[in-house]
Amino acid sequence: MLSILRRYRAGELSETEAEHLLRRTQLEELAGQAHLDLGRQARRGLPEVVLAAGKTPPDAARLTVRLAQEQGQGLASRLSAEHWSELEAEVGAAGLELHRHVNAARVLRPGFSPATVDARIAVITAGTSDLAVAEEVRMLALAGGIECRLVADVGVAGLHRLVAPLSRLLDWEPDVIVVAAGMDGVLPGLVAGLTDRPVIGVPVSTGYGLGGGGEAALLTMLQSCSTGLVTVNLDNGVGAGAAAVLIAARAARRGAEAVERRQSPPPPAPRPPEKAAPQL
Structure with missing residues (x-):
C-alpha cells in the first residue's frame, strides 16, 4: 500500500x-x-x-x-x-x-525478499518424523522476514541428545521456541520448563496403538506441568508458525521502540511561571 x-x-x-x-x-x-x-x-x-x-x-x-x-x-x-x-x-x-x-x-517472485525483522524463532523436533510439521513453521518464519534455526531429532528417548543443542539455541537468544513432537509428546513441556522464552507445542500425529494418531501427544501437552506452554492443534505447523511470527515481530517492535526512546533527547523542562509585577 x-x-x-x-x-x-x-x-x-x-x-x-x-x-x-x-x-x-x-x-x-x-x-x-x-x-x-x-x-x-x-x-x-x-x-x-x-x-x-x-x-x-x-x-x-x-x-x-x-x-x-x-x-x-x-x-x-x-x-x-x-x-x-x-x-x-x-x-x-x-x-x-x-x-x-x-x-x-x-x-x-525473482528478486523478492520480505522486509527483515530483527527477531529469531527456534524450532525443535523430537524426531525426524516431525520434520514436515516443523518445516511449515520455518516457512512462516522466513516468509515473515525472521531468522529461524531448526534442530531435529532430540526427543526424550535419549535425553542427552537435547542438552547441548538446547543450550546453543538459548545462547542464540530466540524470541520464541516452537517444539514439535509425536508419540508421547513430552518434549515441549520439558523445553518449557528449562527456559524463560515463550514455547509453542505442536502435537504431531505420529505413533502407534491407542492414542497413536497424535491424541496422546496432544493430551500430554495440554496436561503439561510446565506453566506457560501453549499448544496448537494436531500437525498445525502453519498455526504454530503464524503465532511465533506474531510474538517475535511484536518483541522486535517493542525493542526498537525502547531503543528509540532511550536515544531521544529528554523533553525540555517546563519553565516556571513568571511572577506578576507588583502593582504600585
Whole structure:
C-alpha cells in the first residue's frame, strides 16, 4: 500500500489507478471460486497460506502462483504428489522460484525478499518424523522476514541428545521456541520448563496403538506441568508458525521502540511561571 501511495504522490499513477490497485490489495477473486486475501500481510504481518488439501492441484497451483505474482511470495501447505507436479509446472511457466519445505512450498517472485525483522524463532523436533510439521513453521518464519534455526531429532528417548543443542539455541537468544513432537509428546513441556522464552507445542500425529494418531501427544501437552506452554492443534505447523511470527515481530517492535526512546533527547523542562509585577 505504501508503494502505491508513493507512486500516486510522485505522479506515476492517476487517482483512479491508485484506487484500483488499493482495492486489489484487499481482495481478489479467482475463477469465481476462491478469494485471495491480499491485504492480510498489511493487516497482520502474515501472508495468506493456500491449504492444498481439499483443492484440486490446478486450483491450488493457480492460487499460490497468483499470490506470488501479486505480493512477491505465495505459500502453500499440505501438498500431495499431484499438487507438487502441478505447482512445479505453473511456477516454471510463470518464471517464479520454488522453495520446498517437505510438504509445503514457498513460491517467490525473482528478486523478492520480505522486509527483515530483527527477531529469531527456534524450532525443535523430537524426531525426524516431525520434520514436515516443523518445516511449515520455518516457512512462516522466513516468509515473515525472521531468522529461524531448526534442530531435529532430540526427543526424550535419549535425553542427552537435547542438552547441548538446547543450550546453543538459548545462547542464540530466540524470541520464541516452537517444539514439535509425536508419540508421547513430552518434549515441549520439558523445553518449557528449562527456559524463560515463550514455547509453542505442536502435537504431531505420529505413533502407534491407542492414542497413536497424535491424541496422546496432544493430551500430554495440554496436561503439561510446565506453566506457560501453549499448544496448537494436531500437525498445525502453519498455526504454530503464524503465532511465533506474531510474538517475535511484536518483541522486535517493542525493542526498537525502547531503543528509540532511550536515544531521544529528554523533553525540555517546563519553565516556571513568571511572577506578576507588583502593582504600585
